[in-house]
Amino acid sequence: MEKWPVLGRHPRAAEWLQIWTDLGRAPRTIDAYARGLGEYLLVCEREGIDPLTANRSQVALFVRELTTRPSSRGPNVVVLDSGSGLANATLQQRLVSVRLFYDFLIEEGVRESNPVGRGRYTPRGGFGAGGRGLVPRMVKLPWIPNDQQWRDVLDVFRGEPVRNRVMLALAYDAALRREELCALRTDDIDPGHRMLRIRAETTKTRRGRAVPYSAATGALLAEYLVHRATFSSARGPLFLSESRRNPGQPLTLWTWSKVVRRVALAADVPQFATHTLRHLCLTDLARMGWELHAIATFAGHRSTDSTMAYIHLSGRDLAAKLNAGMAQIHSWRVETLADGGESR
Incomplete structure (x- = not known):
């Protein structure tokens, strides 16, 4: 207000x-x-x-x-x-x-109709029963970097402090949203099983989940925890500010966004953002052949509709169908040629 x-x-x-x-x-x-x-x-x-x-x-x-x-x-x-x-x-x-x-x-009985279009009220359907939006909705596939762009980003990140490097690694490994990453606490880590607990209150869908991280990320995390102990032994927020103004305070969303933006510009990949890491991870899982519901569970999606974007982006299903279709067409054409040769 x-x-x-x-x-x-x-x-x-x-x-x-x-x-x-x-x-x-x-x-x-x-x-x-x-x-x-x-x-x-x-x-x-x-x-x-x-x-x-x-x-x-x-x-x-x-x-x-x-x-x-x-x-x-x-x-x-x-x-x-x-x-x-x-x-x-x-x-x-x-x-x-x-x-x-x-x-x-x-x-509240103040009006009988909704002038915005979608969300119109009908006795049978209640709110949201039909109606077309005033602005056409564009449904775009998420942007992800190609291999060279990813290497360019990593080259810049290698010169970053260990905190920033482990944040990048965790965000990719576990497909974390920015809010989920910055809200991690020291007791959310299970180093023995290399698992992270994502608390429900930190997620967009209010659904908690447990996700793994890789051995390489585990090594970075161990290095960061040793570094963290040099200026704070307190349990609580995992990632802390090391600036002169806010030493030891929880790292904010905006600070992490600024780090990623600075690296993206230095790598000459301006489209790269905090959410790109989540997009890239889920697309890679789709490329590896993970099932739709498994990816949705890993990502913490409420509906598999959101997950479908990554299946489409990976091109996995289309490639499989294309290959199968082309094999049938190829076989048909070869058989046709063979039959033509015999008839002569």
């Missing part, structure tokens, strides 16, 4: 956001909801629209604002897939907040 005072000028909006806060949604989720709805309400105020009675064409003004707005990151944008300064995923995220707000208004 402090970042978006416009929410305070709309009691229903503030009420809706407070409900999500009381339900225990993650702070980052609340921030995303507040931003999306706050930006929508600002457009409504500027255009003289009452958000409680807005229709589809008026919501479309907000969509136009989003699709023509230049990115605040300017030249730092790595990928631009929306035809404007905002990525398609960002457009979808903004609209989710508005759609959920109108779902709430319908539930």
Whole structure:
């Protein structure tokens, strides 16, 4: 609310956001909801629209604002897939907040329909029963580095402190999200079995899991633990800051992101980010022939729909089908040639 005072000028909006806060949604989720709805309400105020009675064409003004707005990151944008300064995923995220707000208004009896499209209410289907989104959703395969790009990144990481090297190794080995990696604690490690415990409260899906790591990563981890003991013997967060301003404090998400960004630029692979390691690991598992459900369990996915992207990216199923199909076609063509020769 402090970042978006416009929410305070709309009691229903503030009420809706407070409900999500009381339900225990993650702070980052609340921030995303507040931003999306706050930006929508600002457009409504500027255009003289009452958000409680807005229709589809008026919501479309907000969509136009989003699709023509230049990115605040300017030249730092790595990928631009929306035809404007905002990525398609960002457009979808903004609209989710508005759609959920109108779902709430319908539930409270303030409105009868949802002008955002998806999430429309019907007596049989409830919320989300049909309807098309205002902005087409682009479903892209995750980006992963090729072999040379991966070697370039590793060459730079070899010059990094042991903490950064072991974080890279664990993030890849265990397909960890940034939040899961930075939230690891000393008692989450089982060196005897080379296993990590990923606590449910640190995950996106709120599902805990246990994942292995390699012997090479285990050696790096042991080296880091010896180094860590030189400035902190306390149990608790595994990865600690070694800066002069925050010595011994838990390493933040933003610090790790800055490390990876600095390395990516030094390696001349600007697309490389913290989540790339997770994408690369899951794709490699698919290439090795892991079953869909095994990859989903390893990744902590709630649904195998998310996992399918890595199967597609690996090209495993398509390659198998292509090879099988080509073998049949090849055999048919050879047999046809042989038959033609005999008939002559």
